[in-house]
Each structure stands twice: as structure tokens, then as C-alpha cells.
Amino acid sequence: xxxxxxxxxxxxxxxxxxxDWRDWLAFVGSVLGTALLVSLVLAAVVLIVSTQANAxxxxxxxxxxxxxxxxxxxxxxxxxxxSAHDSDRGALLFRTTQGLKAAPLQKSDMHxxxxxxxxxxxxTQTFHNPGRDWLEGLYVFPLPDxxxxxxxxxxxxxxxxxxxIRERDAARRQYREAAAAGHGAxxxxxxxxxxxxxxxxxxxxxxxxAIRIEYQQTLALKDGVWRLRLPTVxxxxxxxxxxxxxxxxxxxxxxxxARGAEDAVNPVAITVRLDAGVPVTTPVSxxxxxxxxxxxxxxxxxxxxGGAVADRDFELEWAPxxxxxxxxxxxxxxxxxxxxxxxxxxxxxxxHGAQARLPRETTFVIDTSGSMAxxxxxxxxxxxxxxxxxxxxxxxxxxxxxxxxxxSLYPAPRxxxxxxxxxxxxxxxxxxxEGGTEMRGAIEQALGxxxxxxxxxxxxxxxxxxxGYEADMLTLIERRLGAxxxxxxxxxxxxxxxxxxKAAAAGRGSYTYIGRVEEVERRMGxxxxxxxxxxxxxxxxxxxxxxxxxxxxxxxxLYAGExxxxxxxxxxxxxxxxxxxxxxxIRWESRxxxxxxxxxxxxxxxxxxxxxxxxxxxxxxxxxxxxxxxxxxQVRDLGLAHHLVTAYTSLVAxxxxxxxxxDAPLTSTTVPTHLPDGWELExxxxxxELAQGATPAALxxxxxxxxxxxxLLPALAPALRARLAAHPxxxxx
Amino acid sequence: xxxxxxxxxxxxxxxxRYGWRALWARRNRRRLVIAALAAAGLWQLGAGxxxxxxxxxxxxxxxxAWQRNLAEARPHARPWxxxxxxxxxxITFVEQARSLIVLDGDSGRVLAFGPGRRAGSPLPGSAGNxxxxxxxxxxxxxxxxxxxxxHVEVExxxxxxxxxxxxxxxxxxxxxxxxxxxxxxxxxxxxxxxxFDAIRPGGPLxxxxxxxxxxx
Numbered sequence: 001x002x003x004x005x006x007x008x009x010x011x012x013x014x015x016x017x018x019x020d021w022r023d024w025l026a027f028v029g030s031v032l033g034t035a036l037l038v039s040l041v042l043a044a045v046v047l048i049v050s051t052q053a054n055a056x057x058x059x060x061x062x063x064x065x066x067x068x069x070x071x072x073x074x075x076x077x078x079x080x081x082x083s084a085h086d087s088d089r090g091a092l093l094f095r096t097t098q099g100l101k102a103a104p105l106q107k108s109d110m111h112x113x114x115x116x117x118x119x120x121x122x123x124t125q126t127f128h129n130p131g132r133d134w135l136e137g138l139y140v141f142p143l144p145d146x147x148x149x150x151x152x153x154x155x156x157x158x159x160x161x162x163x164x165i166r167e168r169d170a171a172r173r174q175y176r177e178a179a180a181a182g183h184g185a186x187x188x189x190x191x192x193x194x195x196x197x198x199x200x201x202x203x204x205x206x207x208x209x210a211i212r213i214e215y216q217q218t219l220a221l222k223d224g225v226w227r228l229r230l231p232t233v234x235x236x237x238x239x240x241x242x243x244x245x246x247x248x249x250x251x252x253x254x255x256x257x258a259r260g261a262e263d264a265v266n267p268v269a270i271t272v273r274l275d276a277g278v279p280v281t282t283p284v285s286x287x288x289x290x291x292x293x294x295x296x297x298x299x300x301x302x303x304x305x306g307g308a309v310a311d312r313d314f315e316l317e318w319a320p321x322x323x324x325x326x327x328x329x330x331x332x333x334x335x336x337x338x339x340x341x342x343x344x345x346x347x348x349x350x351x352h353g354a355q356a357r358l359p360r361e362t363t364f365v366i367d368t369s370g371s372m373a374x375x376x377x378x379x380x381x382x383x384x385x386x387x388x389x390x391x392x393x394x395x396x397x398x399x400x401x402x403x404x405x406x407x408s409l410y411p412a413p414r415x416x417x418x419x420x421x422x423x424x425x426x427x428x429x430x431x432x433x434e435g436g437t438e439m440r441g442a443i444e445q446a447l448g449x450x451x452x453x454x455x456x457x458x459x460x461x462x463x464x465x466x467x468g469y470e471a472d473m474l475t476l477i478e479r480r481l482g483a484x485x486x487x488x489x490x491x492x493x494x495x496x497x498x499x500x501x502k503a504a505a506a507g508r509g510s511y512t513y514i515g516r517v518e519e520v521e522r523r524m525g526x527x528x529x530x531x532x533x534x535x536x537x538x539x540x541x542x543x544x545x546x547x548x549x550x551x552x553x554x555x556x557x558l559y560a561g562e563x564x565x566x567x568x569x570x571x572x573x574x575x576x577x578x579x580x581x582x583x584x585x586i587r588w589e590s591r592x593x594x595x596x597x598x599x600x601x602x603x604x605x606x607x608x609x610x611x612x613x614x615x616x617x618x619x620x621x622x623x624x625x626x627x628x629x630x631x632x633x634q635v636r637d638l639g640l641a642h643h644l645v646t647a648y649t650s651l652v653a654x655x656x657x658x659x660x661x662x663d664a665p666l667t668s669t670t671v672p673t674h675l676p677d678g679w680e681l682e683x684x685x686x687x688x689e690l691a692q693g694a695t696p697a698a699l700x701x702x703x704x705x706x707x708x709x710x711x712l713l714p715a716l717a718p719a720l721r722a723r724l725a726a727h728p729x730x731x732x733x
Numbered sequence: 734x735x736x737x738x739x740x741x742x743x744x745x746x747x748x749x750r751y752g753w754r755a756l757w758a759r760r761n762r763r764r765l766v767i768a769a770l771a772a773a774g775l776w777q778l779g780a781g782x783x784x785x786x787x788x789x790x791x792x793x794x795x796x797x798a799w800q801r802n803l804a805e806a807r808p809h810a811r812p813w814x815x816x817x818x819x820x821x822x823x824i825t826f827v828e829q830a831r832s833l834i835v836l837d838g839d840s841g842r843v844l845a846f847g848p849g850r851r852a853g854s855p856l857p858g859s860a861g862n863x864x865x866x867x868x869x870x871x872x873x874x875x876x877x878x879x880x881x882x883x884h885v886e887v888e889x890x891x892x893x894x895x896x897x898x899x900x901x902x903x904x905x906x907x908x909x910x911x912x913x914x915x916x917x918x919x920x921x922x923x924x925x926x927x928x929f930d931a932i933r934p935g936g937p938l939x940x941x942x943x944x945x946x947x948x949x
Contacts, residue, residue, distance in 0.1 A: 031765065035772035042773065404853045435852060690907045691839035691851065691866035693926035694934035697784035698870055702932055704778030711770030714763050 042703065108141075108310060110230060112272045117329055117344040118600050119217045119228065121147070126210040129203040134660045136179060136201045142231035144217050145194035145498030148608035150601070150643045151214035152651035154200075156184040156659070157207075163188070163653035165643045167636060171650035175199065182660035186211045188651040192470075193615070194231065194498040196645070202660045211653070216601045216608075220563035221346045223526050225319040226276075229513075232268050232310040233494050268310045272302040276318065277329075283318040287493075287515055290316075297321065312493035315515060330577045330592040332570075333602040339546065339570040340602040341594065343577045346563045347536045348588055357532065360395045361413050361455040362387065363446045365439075366431070367463035367491070369403040373433040375517065376492035380462045381428060382520040383489055387460055388424055390528050391416040396452070399424055402442035403435035412449060437467050440476065447480035457484040458531070459507065465496035471619050473499070478506040478620075485509040487527060510559050526561070533560030534584040541566065545575030545594070553613065567606040607642035611635050615647075784845070788871040791846035795820050795834045806891050808837065818843045821850055822857040824865070824921075827884040827896075831875055839866040848872050848923075854913060857921055858889035864913045866924040869940070873925035876902075876942050885921060885944050897921045897944035905939050912941050919946035 109124040127137045143149065152163030163186070166174065171187060178185035179201035186209070187199045200209050219226055274283060279297035283290075289305040302316060328345040364387055366380055384399070391397055395416045399409040409427045414420050443461075451457030465488075467473070477486055486507020488500040491514055504511040512527045514520055536558040548568035558564065564579060573596070580589035614635050621627045632648060639649030794812040799820035801810035808819045818836045825832040835857055839849040848867030855861040867873030879885075885897045897920075904927050905912055912922055920943060927940035 031768040031772060034765070034769040035776065038769055038773045039776055042777075690905075690912070690924050690939045691844060691849070692841065692907075692935055693844070693866055693873060693924060693939060694869050694931070694936075695784045695788075695845065695871060696934045697781045698932050699934065700777045700781030700784070702781075704774045704776070704781060707770050707774030707777060709774075711767050711774055714770075715767050717763070 042707075108232070108268045110232075110268065110270045110314075112228070112230070112270070114219065114228065114272065114274045114276070115600065116275070116277045116331070117219050117342060118331070118602070118605070119219050120601065121215050121217070121230070123213045123215070124210055125198060125213070126208055127200050127203055128208045129205055132205050134205065135203045136199065137203060139198050140191075141196055141198065142194055142233065142494075143196055143215055144229060144231065145501060146608060146612070147194075147215040147217045148601075148604040148642075149188065149190070149196065149213060149215040149645040149651070150604050151212075152186065152188050152653055153212040154184065154186045154653040154655065155210040155212065156655050156657075159655060159657065161653045161655045163651040165640055165645070165649050165651055167640070168648050168650050171652040174654060175201065175652050178654040183657070184209060184655035184659050186653045188213060188645055190645045190647055190650070192498065193612070194496070204659060213651075216604045218342060218344070218565060218567075218605050220344045220565045221320070222563050223561040225317050226280075228272070228316040229497065230270065230314040231494060231497065232314060233312065268304075268308050270302075270304050270308070270314055272300075272316060274300040274302065274316075274318065276300075276320075279321040280318045281321060283316050285314065285316050286519060287312055287315045313515065328579075328590060328592040330574075330594050331600065331602060332574060332594045332596045333598065333600055334573070334596075335603045337571075338549070338603075339573050340606045341543075341548075341566075341568045341570060341574055341577070342602050342605055343541075343566040343568070343579075343592065344563060345579055345590065345592065346561075347558060347579075347581060347583065357392070358456045359454065360391070360397075361451050361457045362391065362395065362397045363413060363457075363459045364388075364397070364399045365442050365446050365459060365461045365463075366399065366401050367403075367437065367439070368401045368431050368433050368435075369437040369466075370434050371437060371464055371466045372491065376464055377431075377433040379514050379517050379520055380489075380491045381431070382517060383462055383491070383514060383524050384428060385425070386521060386524040388421065391421075393417060396455070397424070399427065400442045400445055401431055402437075402439055403433075404438055406438070406442040406445065408445060413452075437463075439463065439467065439473060443473065443476055444480070447477070447482070447484060447486075450482055451484060456531075457482075458509070459484055459486045460489060460527075461486060461503065462489040462491055463500075464492040464494075465490065465499040465503075467496070467499070470496070470499040470502070474502050474506045475619060477503055481507055487512070489514060489524070489527070508556075510562060530559040530561060535559055536562075536581045536583045539564070539579070539581040542578045543568070543570070543574045543576070544578065546570040546572045550610065567602075567609040569603075569606055604642055604644060607638050607644055611638055611644070611646055614638075785871060787845060788847070788868070792834065792872075795836065795847055799823060799834045802890055803888075803892060808890060812846070816846075818846075818849070821890065823888040824848075824857060825886040825888070826875055826879060827886055829875055829878055829883075833867075833872050835865050839864075844868055851913060851924075856889070858887040858893070858895045860919050862913065862918075862920040862922055864922045864924060869925040869927065869929050873923065874929070876923055876925050876940060877929050879923075879942055885923075887921065896947045898947060899942060899944045901943045903941055903943075905941055907937050907939050912939075912943070920944065921946070 107126050107128075109126075111122045111124075113120045123141075123143075125139060125141070127139070129135045129137075154161040154163065161184070165171075168189065172189075175185050175187040182202055184203075185201045188211070189197050189199075191197055198211060198213070200211060203209050219228060270288070272283075274280075276298045280300075282292055282294060283300055283302055285302075288308055291303050291305045293301045295301070300318075308314075328343070330341060330343045332339055332341045334340075364384055366384055368377070372380060388397070393416060396413040397416050397420070398413040400406055401408070409424055410420075446459045446461075484507070486504065487509035488504045488507075488511045490497065490500040490511065493515060495513065497511075497513070500511045500513070510527070510530060512523050514523045537556070539554050539556070539558065541552060541554055541564075548570055550569060552566055552568050554564070554566070558581075560583075566577075568574075574594050576591055576593045578589065578591045580587065582588075614631050618628055618631045618635075621631065635646050636648040638644065639646035645651055791812065798810040798812040802808050802820050808821050810819060812818075812820065818838050820834045821837050822835040823832055824835055833848055836843050836847045836849045839851045843849040844866060845868075848865050850856065851864035851866060854864040857863045857865060867876075869876070879899055879902065881899050881901060883899045885899065887895045887897065889895065912924070923942040923944070925940050926934065926936060927938045928936075929940070
């Protein structure tokens with residue numbers, strides 16, 4: 001140590017028996033240190049033991065789940081995935097009423113062809129049966145909310161079976177009969193506009209069945225870029241009484257342990273072939289690592305770099321090269337005796353500068369439910385702070401939060417000043433994400449009192465939209481809107497895009513999507529840029545050469561950067577489309593000549609859009625049974641005519657070759673899906689449990705008594721030893 | 734800093750190495766072990782008893798908050814300055830002659846101090862199915878003695894009383910939310926962990942006492 005210490009007498013080697021208060025100080029210090037160490041070790045042991053005991057108890061617990069009906073597994077009732085692994089196969093096991101069963105594994109390959117504004121996607125889902133029983137697999141998967149599913153092919157061994165579109169009930173009946181008869185069969189049904197289920201029956205032990213689904217969607221230049229979004233996972237939706245979604249919709253969740261790449265249950269591969277038609281920038285993805293091979297400035301091939309798990313949306317973004325302005329495209333196609341047209345047009349953006357800023361009344365609504373916990377909540381809070389920073393003196397604002405219930409910063413909007421800004425920031429600081437997603441009260445309050453005159457009233461609604469009662473909310477927004485604008489900001493790795501888009505449409509606002517914390521400022525900046533620019537109003541559309549058979553719905557006005565997308569059907573070939581509008585007091589008009597094509601599936605895009613319009617009418621015609629029935633029949637006929645999966649038509653494929661022997665039973669299981677990236681399992685499932693009704697007090701007391709007893713042993717040891725020495729025979733016994 | 738400390742120790746002729754050696758001298762070793770075990774034991778025992786002490790002491794403060802809430806007929810008084818809950822009702826187990834104040838919320842933070850109303854369920858004494866959870870080893874230990882046919886009295890914030898008759902007790906899985914569903918009658922549902930004497934907290938089973946309002 002130091003020379004002072006070295007010079008100290010007596011030397012350390014033969015420590016004298018002097019033991020004064022300073023030594024006691026060191027003694028007590030050491031005791032406390034050791035006690036800390038021992039208790040840490042003990043705590044670790046207790047933790048490990050209790051976790052194991054917990055796992056055991058859970059496996060033994062009989063859950064009150066009813067037996068799933070044959071052919072229709074009530075998957076939301078299945079008690080969950082047992083995390084036990086089949087030792088020799090590495091398969092996930094399912095707990096059913098008959099005991100543990102191996103679950104079918106599923107992998108998805110997505111191949112996307114982008115040709116100008118038309119996106120054609122082929123999704124191959126391969127189901128593998130790792131067990132020894134004949135299996136029926138059920139997989140819940142999402143598709144883009146404007147995707148039109150028009151083709152199903154089933155690959156069983158060497159055979160390929162083409163799926164046929166049928167009425168939902170008839171398709172289901174055919175599927176069940178085939179499943180019961182032992183044929184290979186698959187059924188694709190729509191549960192929500194962006195939520196589908198695939199069932200595959202009679203997967204032989206050790207065998208694979210692949211189903212190939214094709215869909216089409218439309219892409220338009222928005223805010224100066226093209227964005228392709230592919231959802232790959234369905235977020236669990238909040239559905240308070242389970243009545244809205246019905247069985248088979250809320251997906252079964254994988255335990256977090258299964259997230260590792262090796263035992264990934266839903267691996268996904270994505271390839272994109274991009275033929276933009278005009279020179280574009282190299283595509284980038286903010287969600288996945290990608291490899292890009294560019295053959296020409298307009299031709300790119302994109303693949304995922306490395307593997308991925310279906311736990312987040314895939315996003316790809318590219319922009320026109322500066323100087324090339326692909327303002328518009330009008331594609332037409334003939335099918336049977338009708339012509340179908342798709343018009344995509346970006347109104348001029350730079351013709352006008354920012355307009356004078358009017359005082360605003362902004363109401364921020366933030367989702368603080370359990371589904372938002374984790375990364376999503378960070379994004380939402382940051383977006384909220386960004387929004388607050390955009391306010392200026394003279395504006396007024398309010399913040400409303402909702403989960404199981406809702407509450408607000410102020411009872412009514414309050415002028416924005418330094419005091420209210422501080423109060424708002426402090427209030428936001430205290431927000432926590434937990435509980436259910438009851439958004440009705442919050443929306444009612446946000447759209448409650450009429451806005452102060454002379455102000456631009458806006459509602460900025462930040463949520464992941466993970467709810468099952470979407471239709472009610474859309475009607476509510478539409479009815480109460482008044483002079484307001486309702487903007488939705490989608491948060492998280494897998495938001496309910498359909499709901500967000502429709503809510504924004506019902507609220508005459510726009511939809512912004514934020515996928516990562518780093519994107520908050522950029523995307524919110526885009527949203528506020530829209531507000532700063534004058535809107536494109538007085539939109540009008542004419543066609544030359546032919547008139548559309550159905551009335552074409554145009555938005556009354558457009559935010560800066562939003563595209564015009566129109567699908568129409570004609571009796572004869574149209575030659576051009578003419579769009580005109582007013583922006584910032586300046587009138588503009590643009591004529592887009594028709595570009596006829598073949599086999600690009602524009603009819604499917606038209607039918608999909610028409611079905612959506614009819615769906616909106618069904619939602620509005622609540623109560624009028626006769627007209628609802630009429631509209632439903634129209635949707636069904638469209639689905640059958642254009643070979644589309646709709647709410648009332650499904651695709652079914654049956655392999656007529658008998659597969660399963662009559663005496664082998666068919667077991668129904670569900671393919672579990674991942675929780676969207678960044679979600680917290682506890683925060684989601686916590687809302688569905690009874691509170692924990694015990695403290696660890698007993699555990700602490702027991703441990704304490706045990707330790708004290710142990711301490712007593714060495715204390716009594718001399719006495720014991722003395723006794724043993726006195727009676728050696730007694731000690732031996 | 735360290736140099737100062739070292740000089741200070743040298744000044745007072747304290748050699749830490751000497752202390753450690755003396756500590757590990759054979760005759761002290763046993764003492765050391767005993768002291769370590771005893772300290773860890775007392776620490777655990779203390780932590781366990783502290784939970785009970787907290788549960789018991791808090792009820793006094795909560796009682797005062799309840800009296801204030803009752804006087805103003807609205808739930809606002811915090812039992813202590815940093816509390817994130819307030820008293821919303823008093824339930825009395827008539828046969829056992831034992832009464833408890835119900836807090837708002839059923840998170841672990843709240844239940845440490847008293848039984849809590851499940852978020853989203855109606856206040857005890859109001860229409861619908863009011864769900865109150867508590868810890869089986871502190872406040873809701875009493876549920877073990879509650880049997881069908883006995884009575885639970887609820888005092889509401891407005892000072893009115895309502896009597897519930899216990900109709901059933903059962904054990905359910907913690908995921909069984911059927912017990913909190915509103916069946917269209919005025920009910921009081923008391924939930925705690927089961928089994929009552931388990932050492933380890935956080936098991937999967939819950940003990941549920943269902944009581945139906947008189948005249949409902």
C-alpha cells in the first residue's frame with residue numbers, strides 16, 4: 001500500500017489479539033456487505049425456483065376452454081401456446097382439449113411486381129406439419145387495406161389446384177365437406193377489409209401444403225414519394241366483449257421465447273420487382289434491411305437482406321428523379337364488354353406557396369392503452385410534443401388521453417401560452433400506457449362542443465387503431481365532425497391501416513403513418529406542411545370518348561401532396577381524362593390521355609374500390625334491413641364476377657384426390673403469430689386478467705425464518721459438539 | 734478523494750488489512766457466518782413483515798381519506814400526499830364484523846394498501862357488477878371465512894348503505910373474465926388469489942366470492 005502503512009507496527013504477519021472499536025467497525029461493514037451478497041444470491045435462487053414452479057403450475061392448470069367444434073376451431077379460446085419444445089423435432093406444441101399437439105409451421109414468401117401505379121403481389125404460404133397426426137391449419141394474416149384478393153392456388157405435392165370464388169357460406173360448406181372426406185382443401189376468407197384467414201385441411205404427417213394467394217392494389221405518388229406498405233402481422237385487437245370480431249379473428253400469440261431466428265414460426269421472405277416507368281431514386285426501406293439491384297433508372301429489384309420474421313409491416317419508398325414529373329397516368333383495360341380505367345394524378349404542388357396562417361384550435365387525442373406500451377408510446381409522445389411545438393400564441397388546444405376511460409388536460413380547449421404549454425408538457429410526462437382501448441368517449445369529447453368561430457379546428461388522433469369495433473367509430477366521427485378536420489396518426493410496427501385511413505376520410509383529414517421513433521419529426525412535418533399549404537378545392541373530372549357507368553366519387557378537396565386516385569368503368573373505350581381544380585386561388589387543369597393495356601387487372605382494382613364504396617353505404621344504412629340486403633347482394637355479385645374475396649365471397653380450393661384414410665382423425669390447430677415488434681405481451685394480456693391477489697410477504701417471512709434457523713446452527717454448534725462428545729452413541733443414531 | 738481517506742485512516746492508525754485479517758481469524762469466522770445469516774434472515778423477515786405493516790398502517794390513513802370523501806360525497810382525498818388512489822367505498826363483512834375501505838384501481842401498487850375496485854367496473858353499491866380485488870394474505874384473508882348466505886354491507890360515497898347476500902364462492906383461472914361480466918343485475922364480486930396458504934404469490938388461480946344486492 002503506502003509506506004506509512006508499511007511502517008506501522010506490529011507487523012501484519014502475526015496479528016495480535018487486540019480487537020478494538022475500529023476493528024469492530026470493519027467487522028460490521030463486512031457483515032453488511034456479506035449480507036447483501038447472500039441476499040442477492042438468495043433472491044436469484046428464489047426467482048429461478050418460482051419461475052420454474054410457475055411454468056409447471058401453468059401446464060397443469062385446466063383452463064375452462066370448451067372443446068373446439070370440428071372444422072371450426074374457436075381459436076380465440078385456445079388457452080395458448082405451451083412453450084415446451086418437442087425434443088426431437090423442435091416443433092411448437094399446442095394445448096388442445098385432447099392434450100398437446102404439434103402446431104403446423106408456416107412460412108410466407110411475398111413477391112411483388114410494381115408496374116407503374118399497379119401493384120401485383122403473390123403471397124405463398126407454406127404449411128408444414130411436423131407432427132404425427134393429420135392436421136388442419138388456420139393462419140390469420142393481413143393484407144394491404146386496399147388489396148383485392150383474386151386468386152388462390154393450392155400446391156399439394158406435385159398437384160396444383162386452382163381455387164374458385166364462391167359465396168361465403170357455400171365455400172365454407174364445400175371446404176368442410178372436403179375436409180371431412182379427407183381431401184386436401186383450403187379456404188381463404190375475409191374477416192375485415194385488411195384481415196384474412198387461410199385454412200388448410202388434411203396436411204399429412206410430415207408433409208407440406210402451399211397456398212398461393214394473389215392480390216392487387218393501387219399506388220399513387222403522395223407527398224412526393226411512392227410508399228409501398230406490406231403488412232405481415234395482425235396486431236391483437238381490443239374487443240371488449242368478443243362479440244364484434246367473432247371467432248377466428250383475434251390471432252393466437254407466440255410466446256416471446258419463440259422470437260429467435262432459428263425457431264421462427266412465421267419466417268417471411270420478400271422480393272419486389274419495381275418497374276416505375278419513369279426514372280426513380282433507389283428504393284429505401286425504413287423497416288427492413290434490403291438489397292437493391294438496379295437494372296435501369298426505372299427498373300429495380302429488391303430483396304430482404306437476411307431473414308425476417310413476420311412481426312412488422314414492410315415499407316418501401318422511392319421518389320421520382322428530380323426534373324422528371326410523372327404527374328399523371330390513366331390506364332385502361334378491356335374485360336368482356338366493359339372498359340376499366342385507373343387514373344392516378346398528383347395535383348401541382350409548387351404552384352403556390354404557404355398560405356397565411358389562421359389561428360388554430362387543435363385537439364390532440366392520444367391512445368394510452370396497453371397495446372401502445374413500449375416503442376409505440378415513445379413515438380406517440382414524441383409526435384404529441386412535436387404537435388405542441390407547432391402551436392403559436394393565438395391558437396388554442398387541448399389534449400385528451402384514452403384507455404379504459406378517457407380524461408383531458410383541460411375541460412375545454414384553452415389558449416396556448418407559456419403557462420398552458422408547461423402544463424401540457426407536465427401532463428404528458430405523467431401518461432402511462434395501460435388498459436383497454438375505449439376510444440368512443442375521447443372522440444365524443446374531441447368532437448363535442450362546436451369550435452370557436454374564426455379558427456381552423458383540427459383533431460389529431462394518435463393511435464395504433466387496434467380495435468375490433470371500427471365501424472361504430474367511423475359513423476361517430478362522420479356524425480359529429482361539424483366544421484372540424486380529423487387527422488389520424490398511425491403509430492407502431494403494425495397499425496390497423498384500414499381504420500386509420502377510413503377515419504381520416506370520414507373526418508375529412510389525412511392519414512400519417514409513423515413506424516419508428518426516428519421518423520416522428522419527418523412524418524409529422526409532412527402532416528403540418530399539408531396544413532400550412534392551401535387545399536386543392538373545386539375538383540372536377542371529365543372523360544373524353546366515354547362516360548363512366550357509375551358515378552365517380554371525387555373528394556371535395558385535397559390536402560397539398562395528396563393524389564387523386566379514380567377507378568371507373570366504361571361501356572366503350574375512353575380516350576382521355578381531364579381533371580381540374582383550384583389551389584391557392586389559381587385554377588389548373590390537366591388532360592391525361594388514356595394508355596390502354598392488357599391483363600393488368602384494372603377490373604379488380606375497380607371492383608375493390610366499388611366494394612369499398614358499397615361497404616361505406618352499408619355502414620351508413622344502419623337499421624334499413626332491405627337496403628342493406630340489396631347492397632350486400634351487390635357486393636356478393638361483384639365478388640363473384642371479378643373473382644374477389646369479399647366479406648360475402650371466399651376462395652376455396654379442393655383437391656379431389658383422397659388423401660387422409662377414413663380412420664385417421666383430423667386435428668384442428670392454429671398457426672400462432674408473432675406479436676408486432678415493439679409490443680409488450682404483458683401490456684396486452686394484462687387487460688384480460690384478474691388482478692393478482694397476493695403479496696410476496698409469506699415468501700419473505702419463510703425465507704427469513706429459514707435463514708435465522710441456519711444462523712442458529714453454527715451458534716449452537718459448540719454445545720452440540722460437546723453433547724456429541726459426551727454421548728458418542730447418541731450421535732451415531 | 735481516496736488519498737484523503739487513506740491519509741485519514743493512517744492518521745488514526747487504522748489498517749484495513751489488519752481489520753480484514755482479524756475478521757478472518759479462525760475464532761471470528763463462525764461469528765461472521767452467524768452474523769451474515771442472521772442479517773439476511775432479519776432482512777427477509779423485515780421485508781415480509783413490512784408488507785403486512787404497510788397494509789395495516791395504510792388502512793388508518795385510508796380511513797381518514799374515506800371520512801373526508803364521505804363528507805363531500807366525492808372521491809378526491811388522497812390518503813397520503815403521493816398516493817395515486819382514493820377511497821371509494823366501505824365494505825363490511827356482517828357476520829365476521831370486519832370492515833375494509835375499498836380503494837380505486839386494482840394494480841399491485843393499490844392492492845398493497847387495501848382492496849381495490851377493478852378499473853372500468855362500477856363503484857361498489859352502484860348498478861352493475863362491481864369487482865373488488867384484494868390480497869389473500871392481508872385484507873382479503875377474510876374471504877376464506879365468507880360463506881354463501883352471509884352478508885356484505887356496502888357504504889357508498891353518498892353515505893347510503895346497501896346490503897349484498899353472498900350467493901356463491903368458486904375458484905377460477907385468472908384469465909376467466911366471465912366473473913367480471915355485467916349480467917344485468919347489481920352484484921359485488923370479490924376476488925383474491927387462491928390457494929390461501931400458498932407461499933409463492935402470482936399463481937394462476939383466483940378465489941371469487943359473488944354477492945347479489947338485496948332487492949336486485
